[in-house]
Amino acid sequence: MIDHLLQSDLPQVASLLRGLNALHVQRVPQRFHAEADDAALVGMLAQELDTGAEALVYRAEGVARGYLLWRLREVPRSAVERPRSLAVLDHIAVAPSWRRRGIARRLVAGFEAEIAARGCESWVAHVHSFNGPSRGLMQRTGAARAVEVYEKRLG
Numbered sequence: 001m002i003d004h005l006l007q008s009d010l011p012q013v014a015s016l017l018r019g020l021n022a023l024h025v026q027r028v029p030q031r032f033h034a035e036a037d038d039a040a041l042v043g044m045l046a047q048e049l050d051t052g053a054e055a056l057v058y059r060a061e062g063v064a065r066g067y068l069l070w071r072l073r074e075v076p077r078s079a080v081e082r083p084r085s086l087a088v089l090d091h092i093a094v095a096p097s098w099r100r101r102g103i104a105r106r107l108v109a110g111f112e113a114e115i116a117a118r119g120c121e122s123w124v125a126h127v128h129s130f131n132g133p134s135r136g137l138m139q140r141t142g143a144a145r146a147v148e149v150y151e152k153r154l155g
Helices: 007-027 038-050 103-117 132-140
Strands: 002-004 054-060 063-075 084-094 122-125
Touching: 002 103, 007 038, 007 054, 007 063, 007 084, 038 054, 054 103, 063 103, 084 103, 103 122, 103 132
Parallel strands: 084 122
Antiparallel strands: 002 054, 054 063, 063 084
């Protein structure tokens, strides 16, 4: 069942975040590390929520099996753009033993319903080039690759 994330979900979601971060540590160790303990991960997630992030969780058997964390961003009118609300998908993760069951797709659908109800016309997600599963999920949801971000490490 998909629902809003509760404070009581944070320890389970922190475990999911640890798994997501492990992929990043493996592929980009010069940027990411795996030194945080469970309390630090719970604290990080709580701070995200306290500063405006929102999250959905997929619960089965009373346990968080997947989550999606996002932020709403107001883009002000500029000389070239109209004002708009934009949702930024920050994290999405599903427990390994619960993958390939459509949970991530359902989390995205719930996210889209939430942001549409708030007047958002679109959303973006930053996906690392090495994260094939996430890239595939974005494509399956119908997200178009609108922007490519290039990063070059110096030294």
